[in-house]
Amino acid sequence: MRVNRILLSSALVVVALVIQVSVLARLHLPGAVPDLLLLTVLGLALVYGHVGGALVGFGAGLLADLAPPADHAAGRYALVLCVIGYLAGLVKPETGQLKSATGPMAVVVAAAVGSTLMYAGVGALVGDTAARHVGLGSLLFTAALYDLLLAPFVVPGIMALARRAENDPLAESTSAAARATDISSGWLSGGTGLKIGSQRNGLRVKAARARMARAGRIKGVKRL
Known part of the structure; x- marks a missing residue:
């Protein structure tokens, strides 16, 4: 008990x-x-x-x-x-x-x-x-x-x-804190994490395109 x-x-x-x-x-x-x-x-x-x-x-x-x-x-x-x-x-x-x-x-x-x-x-x-x-x-x-x-x-x-x-107020506050932690972690991983990941992927794609564009311009200059 x-x-x-x-x-x-x-x-x-x-x-x-x-x-x-x-x-x-x-x-x-x-x-x-x-x-x-x-x-x-x-x-x-x-x-x-x-x-x-x-x-x-x-x-x-x-x-x-x-x-x-x-x-x-x-x-x-x-x-x-x-x-x-x-x-x-x-x-x-x-x-x-x-x-x-x-x-x-x-x-x-x-x-x-x-x-x-x-x-x-x-x-x-x-x-x-x-x-x-x-x-x-x-x-x-x-x-x-x-x-x-x-x-x-x-x-x-x-x-x-x-x-x-x-x-028990102590148990209720502890469970509430645990639920808040779960919600916040889930929000970070399910919401902000995905956004950050997508932003990083977008930046990588943009950087790759920029490098390809610069390479194309350099090759064009050489062909001239």
Whole structure:
């Protein structure tokens, strides 16, 4: 990943995690907790693609695993967000522009349900049965509902910031200078070069004609 991607992703992930732990987790909503970190990963994955989404998801999940008050095994949420970021990056639009909000909203619902199922499945493998006591059905419904309600305020802004960070002024100036160099060199070789060549050929022809004319005059004098 490029430096601007790393800096932006790190800043957004840290801010999202702080807000989720300090604000959203304290709302005591029924069922699941709105997953701002998941929405951040989705927004970045829809711009950076599957590789960038997987890397961002793994880093965000690992940070959430290590940040207090985490009470689960380290690496559990990192695995979940890594897979979610990879899958979300696969549906990245080729043009980079979204034609409608239907696609991203479907991605949010699928990611909310899929991350909850994966988190519960990994927990069952390591002996964590908390999802059974809360009720997996209510967790799935509330997770999808909360994330879907929060997504319009988060995902478009994240994607806009990511696209803006992709427009590197230094890279643009470098590419513009390269294009100007190509154009100028092409203009010199295709335009002025040919003119100079034709002028040189014309001068050579004129010089040859002048020499022939002088030779003819000299021979004429000798014949006289």
